[in-house]
Amino acid sequence: MRYLTAGESHGPQLTAILEGVPAGLSLLKEHIDVELQRRQKGYGRGRRMQIEKDEARILSGVRHGYTLGSPITLVVENRDWKHWTNIMAIEPTEEEEVKRKVTRPRPGHADLNGAIKYGHRDMRNVLERSSARETTMRVACGAVAKRILAELGIHVASHVLEIGGVRAANVAYESLEQLKEVTEKSPVRCLDEEAAGKMMEAIDKAKENGDSIGGIVEVIVEGVPAGLGSYVHYDRKLDAKIAAAIVSINAFKGVEFGIGFEAARLPGSQVHDEIIWNETDGFRRRTNRAGGFEGGMTTGMPIVVRGVMKPIPTLYKPLASVDIDTKEPFAASIERSDSCAVPAASVVAEAVVAWEIASAIVEQFGQDRMDVIKENIEQMRRYAKEF
Numbered sequence: 001m002r003y004l005t006a007g008e009s010h011g012p013q014l015t016a017i018l019e020g021v022p023a024g025l026s027l028l029k030e031h032i033d034v035e036l037q038r039r040q041k042g043y044g045r046g047r048r049m050q051i052e053k054d055e056a057r058i059l060s061g062v063r064h065g066y067t068l069g070s071p072i073t074l075v076v077e078n079r080d081w082k083h084w085t086n087i088m089a090i091e092p093t094e095e096e097e098v099k100r101k102v103t104r105p106r107p108g109h110a111d112l113n114g115a116i117k118y119g120h121r122d123m124r125n126v127l128e129r130s131s132a133r134e135t136t137m138r139v140a141c142g143a144v145a146k147r148i149l150a151e152l153g154i155h156v157a158s159h160v161l162e163i164g165g166v167r168a169a170n171v172a173y174e175s176l177e178q179l180k181e182v183t184e185k186s187p188v189r190c191l192d193e194e195a196a197g198k199m200m201e202a203i204d205k206a207k208e209n210g211d212s213i214g215g216i217v218e219v220i221v222e223g224v225p226a227g228l229g230s231y232v233h234y235d236r237k238l239d240a241k242i243a244a245a246i247v248s249i250n251a252f253k254g255v256e257f258g259i260g261f262e263a264a265r266l267p268g269s270q271v272h273d274e275i276i277w278n279e280t281d282g283f284r285r286r287t288n289r290a291g292g293f294e295g296g297m298t299t300g301m302p303i304v305v306r307g308v309m310k311p312i313p314t315l316y317k318p319l320a321s322v323d324i325d326t327k328e329p330f331a332a333s334i335e336r337s338d339s340c341a342v343p344a345a346s347v348v349a350e351a352v353v354a355w356e357i358a359s360a361i362v363e364q365f366g367q368d369r370m371d372v373i374k375e376n377i378e379q380m381r382r383y384a385k386e387f
């Protein structure tokens with residue numbers, strides 16, 4: 001499966017075309033809208049999220065509630081477009097252009113590199129597309145992937161582990177259902193209520209100071225059979241694909257699986273997961289420090305992947321920059337901005353991970369039909385149990 005997204009942040013709409021989604025998947029607009037709304041929540045976001053009410057329209061590839069196997073087109077309207085029509089669609093006079101042009105690149109955003117790469121003297125032509133508004137469509141595509149996974153008994157959830165240096169305690173959760181219940185109620189999508197309060201304080205403080213903060217999110221996937229992905233080529237390793245998907249999210253700079261970077265500091269005896277066997281479950285691991293991957297393939301244990309999000313680049317107290325026209329030093333331009341988008345980004349992380357896993361399943365277990373995929377995956381599960 002693959003998808004492309006299109007659309008400017010302040011243009012009329014966002015579009016995604018999804019290719020290779022199997023036929024016979026039950027898919028309703030509501031399945032997508034629930035996920036879009038989850039992405040819009042989260043403490044620390046700016047005023048834009050009060051303007052937008054993201055909902056999807058399904059324009060192709062679905063009939064009477066089921067996918068057809070043909071390309072699926074999804075669109076989401078930008079409500080903010082009506083405030084930006086002038087700037088986005090009407091050609092300015094020379095005088096207006098000088099006033100409107102964005103010429104002061106923000107450190108940490110795509111402005112300067114994008115302007116150099118595409119030859120734009122008005123960096124609005126860069127920021128419109130480099131904006132994380134695009135993650136709306138990644139969540140829409142992820143919602144379709146989650147529908148595939150749910151039909152196969154595979155479930156995805158996420159939570160926020162850290163914001164601005166405040167770390168959640170290792171709160172054990174009973175099940176993914178319970179984890180979802182708690183995180184959906186938390187304004188910062190955190191399992192640890194006490195830490196959540198401190199995270200919100202840290203966000204308030206950053207905002208007051210005209211600053212921004214980042215954090216760490218964790219995505220967990222349960223029910224994935226062993227042997228998904230492959231060790232035979234670099235580009236068939238599923239953990240590598242997931243790592244790329246996480247780092248492709250705007251402002252994500254690092255990724256780890258299981259105990260992650262901690263593995264560098266521990267001896268092998270405390271890193272690798274011992275193999276056990278019993279009649280009912282077949283092979284399992286005693287622990288899951290590997291986070292569900294060995295050799296680019298799933299182990300059958302839950303997938304646990306974390307992503308690091310840097311602080312938002314747009315600061316109300318802007319950093320030093322240089323005007324690209326005058327070459328004079330200036331404070332970078334101030335665009336309306338979030339102070340922290342880590343909770344929202346955890347929903348995006350879920351979506352991109354779900355997409356990679358669903359794609360690997362469709363590729364490995366029969367590409368065209370949901371019923372065939374279901375049968376094949378059940379057969380693989382039986383085979384692994386009896387192995």
Ligand SMILES: Cc1cc2nc3c(=O)[nH]c(=O)nc-3n(C[C@H](O)[C@H](O)[C@H](O)COP(=O)(O)O)c2cc1C
Binds near residue numbers: 046337348
């Ligand atoms: C959900 C979400 C919301 C974001 N909101 C903002 C924002 O309001 N202002 C901003 O400057 N950057 C925001 N970002 C981050 C930028 O889009 C990102 O830093 C920029 O595209 C540069 O890419 P890079 O940080 O991956 O190098 C957001 C990111 C995400 C995931």
Ligand SMILES: C=C(O[C@@H]1CC(C(=O)O)=C[C@@H](OP(=O)(O)O)[C@H]1O)C(=O)O
Binds near residue numbers: 046
């Ligand atoms: C619009 C979204 O996020 C935007 C991501 C973003 C950026 O630079 O990445 C900048 C802000 O855009 P604006 O200047 O219009 O407020 C965020 O609001 C969204 O998540 O839907």
